[in-house]
Amino acid sequence: MSRAFVKESDDGLDGELAERTVSPHRNLVTPEGLRQMEAQLRELGTRLSTARNADDKATMAVLQRDLRYWSQRRATAELVVAPTLPTKVRFGTTVTVAFDDDTQRDYMIVGEDEADPTVGKISYVSPVATLMIGAEVGDPVSIGQARGEIIAIR
Numbered sequence: 557m558s559r560a561f562v563k564e565s566d567d568g569l570d571g572e573l574a575e576r577t578v579s580p581h582r583n584l585v586t587p588e589g590l591r592q593m594e595a596q597l598r599e600l601g602t603r604l605s606t607a608r609n610a611d612d613k614a615t616m617a618v619l620q621r622d623l624r625y626w627s628q629r630r631a632t633a634e635l636v637v638a639p640t641l642p643t644k645v646r647f648g649t650t651v652t653v654a655f656d657d658d659t660q661r662d663y664m665i666v667g668e669d670e671a672d673p674t675v676g677k678i679s680y681v682s683p684v685a686t687l688m689i690g691a692e693v694g695d696p697v698s699i700g701q702a703r704g705e706i707i708a709i710r
Contacts, residue, residue: 573617576625579668581681583632586648589670590635597626629669642709645688647680653697655704665689 585593600623607615638648645651650664663684664677671679678685684699688706691697697704 573621575621578625578628579681581668583629583634583667583669584636584647584680585633585667586670587635587637589667590633592670593626593630593633597623597630600626633667643692645691645706645709647689650676650710651688651691651706652708652710653699653704654707655702657702660707663688 600619604616604619604623607619636647638646642649645665647665650662652660652662654660662676665680665685665688666677668679668681671677671682680686680689687699688697691706693706693709695706697706
């Protein structure tokens with residue numbers, strides 16, 4: 557199709573920018589997760605100011621959308637501090653699992669926005685976390701095909 561028949565907007569945006577999806581689950585956060593959220597809001601505010609000064613409408617639209625998301629998440633955040641000497645797996649605890657193949661892995665149960673499985677931080681609503689919440693040291697754990705046992709909770 558010829559570009560002559562394609563309408564482009566004056567601001568460089570090709571239509572509406574979709575809002576970020578907000579989870580239907582409670583917005584539980586660890587103290588570190590809350591600090592990260594507040595840092596994200598500050599950074600977005602700074603970047604939005606820079607985009608406004610540059611009159612970069614496309615970047616402004618993305619940043620405003622992200623600010624709406626993070627502002628809403630901050631407003632609904634429920635801070636949960638993990639117990640100092642936990643006996644059961646719960647939100648905010650770190651669980652060490654020893655697998656049958658002689659490997660060990662730590663999982664920290666965190667809020668959805670803080671989750672980063674590559675570093676062992678898993679959302680409290682993830683299948684792995686829901687399997688472990690309420691478990692104690694010595695309880696068996698199955699994660700996919702891997703079988704193991706909880707050996708520490710901190």
